[in-house]
Amino acid sequence: MKSNRRSFINLLLGVGSIGALAATLYPILSYLIPPKIREPKVTALKAGKVDDLKLNSAKIIRFGRVPVILIRADSGQYFALSATCTHLECIVQYESSRKQIICACHNGVYDLSGRNVSGPPPRPLDEYLVHVIDNEVIIAERKV
Amino acid sequence: MNHFFNSKMYRWLDERLDLEPVKNLIVHKTVPVHKHTLWYYLGGVTLFLFFIQVFTGILLLMYYQPTEDTAYESIQFILNKVHFGWLIRNIHSWGANLMIFFAFVHMFSVFFTRAYEKPRELTWVSGFILLVLAMAFGFSGYLLPWNELSFFATKVGTDIVGTIPLIGEKLKIIIRGGDDVSGATLSRFFGLHVAILPALFTMLLALHLSLVQRQGVSEPWFFKMLPEIKKRYISFFPDFVMRDMLLWLIINLIILSLAVFYPWNLGLKADPLSSAPLGIKPEWYFMFMFQTLKFLPPHLLGIEGETLGVLFFGLVAILWMMLPFIKIKNKFLYQHRFTPLLGILGLVFIIVMTILGYIL
Numbered sequence: 001m002k003s004n005r006r007s008f009i010n011l012l013l014g015v016g017s018i019g020a021l022a023a024t025l026y027p028i029l030s031y032l033i034p035p036k037i038r039e040p041k042v043t044a045l046k047a048g049k050v051d052d053l054k055l056n057s058a059k060i061i062r063f064g065r066v067p068v069i070l071i072r073a074d075s076g077q078y079f080a081l082s083a084t085c086t087h088l089e090c091i092v093q094y095e096s097s098r099k100q101i102i103c104a105c106h107n108g109v110y111d112l113s114g115r116n117v118s119g120p121p122p123r124p125l126d127e128y129l130v131h132v133i134d135n136e137v138i139i140a141e142r143k144v
Numbered sequence: 145m146n147h148f149f150n151s152k153m154y155r156w157l158d159e160r161l162d163l164e165p166v167k168n169l170i171v172h173k174t175v176p177v178h179k180h181t182l183w184y185y186l187g188g189v190t191l192f193l194f195f196i197q198v199f200t201g202i203l204l205l206m207y208y209q210p211t212e213d214t215a216y217e218s219i220q221f222i223l224n225k226v227h228f229g230w231l232i233r234n235i236h237s238w239g240a241n242l243m244i245f246f247a248f249v250h251m252f253s254v255f256f257t258r259a260y261e262k263p264r265e266l267t268w269v270s271g272f273i274l275l276v277l278a279m280a281f282g283f284s285g286y287l288l289p290w291n292e293l294s295f296f297a298t299k300v301g302t303d304i305v306g307t308i309p310l311i312g313e314k315l316k317i318i319i320r321g322g323d324d325v326s327g328a329t330l331s332r333f334f335g336l337h338v339a340i341l342p343a344l345f346t347m348l349l350a351l352h353l354s355l356v357q358r359q360g361v362s363e364p365w366f367f368k369m370l371p372e373i374k375k376r377y378i379s380f381f382p383d384f385v386m387r388d389m390l391l392w393l394i395i396n397l398i399i400l401s402l403a404v405f406y407p408w409n410l411g412l413k414a415d416p417l418s419s420a421p422l423g424i425k426p427e428w429y430f431m432f433m434f435q436t437l438k439f440l441p442p443h444l445l446g447i448e449g450e451t452l453g454v455l456f457f458g459l460v461a462i463l464w465m466m467l468p469f470i471k472i473k474n475k476f477l478y479q480h481r482f483t484p485l486l487g488i489l490g491l492v493f494i495i496v497m498t499i500l501g502y503i504l
Contacts, residue, residue: 088437090420093420104420105420
């Protein structure tokens, strides 16, 4: 009888402790996960006049929350790609002498279409559409 | 020493607190003298450097402001306007590097002198966790100046966390305080660096030091085998402590010279829209892992290269921590003759990869 009462109290203490632990940990973990903040969704963006960017050069612009690299090739053709390396998220840069996109962090190399050609990047860079309308360069999201 | 134990103050305290165990420790504790005695001092040096970090860290807190808009400027203010601000900041930066360096050397000296074997398993485990925490201190503190290098180092470092299977992505968001490295990451790293890590580190350090005091200084096997008459000891108080303090003074001088003659460059302010600068490198103590990740192909055995790298380093770290408990063929690993080779292999790997990281 005595032992039953003791085991009941032990059980109560055990279950109660687990419950208290869960009740403490759950709000803490939830608190640590940052809430999603709604931001206006950007689907297209004006990136400046055609002559703003010289031939064989590039610039990085913000497309919503994403950095995008806009490249103007020797031929005058524009390429817009996500500027975030698919390896470990460093921001890539355009190497005009090699006419390639490189990531300085781990020597990742991409071609102008964003294809990963050497180094550790596992995937190509995401591609954006580029339109030239009335001498204005416009970058737009590629609809899948 | 006897003079102190006969003093009025000691007797007053002893009456109230029973200081007999402390007195016994002070009077009877000895340190063996042999060809490897030098290694006994490295733990103390690491401890001294930790004290320097705490002290200079508190001083930096007086001016540092942990926000995206002010962090870099507040460090500039400390460097350029605050009296001796440049000195405090440079001592803190050099101290961090030296502390991790000496912790590494201390760990390998414990490994090669087999000081981690029974009954000191817990000292080894707590010491290893202290080293991991010291590296976490280094990683979180590196971001606080909010400069270009630290921004990308944090981007890469936290993205590596994201490659851990199952929980990685969630963990990355928790560490970053969002999807990207931003002001929210800076706040979290600041909290980690000045509150969470110091609390964990201090508790574990107290355990580590109590274990060392409780079990005494380890004697290497060749010393144990000497006949009693040939074993030489020095007293811990005051002989060993005095030598230790002399070494602390020398380290203090070295750190001051480094801070004065080789100041740390603050670099450019972080800009989330700028490309990673050419030649970007992490702190030297992460270099071997960074270089290994560089060598890994995009995919290996059907898994992404960096995921495999992270799993590999995670597994090696756990095995290294559990070293005193691992048994092979009914014998503990430390009883096997090949075990020192494992340490040499690990050390060579770390050194070669670090050098390659700087020259390639």
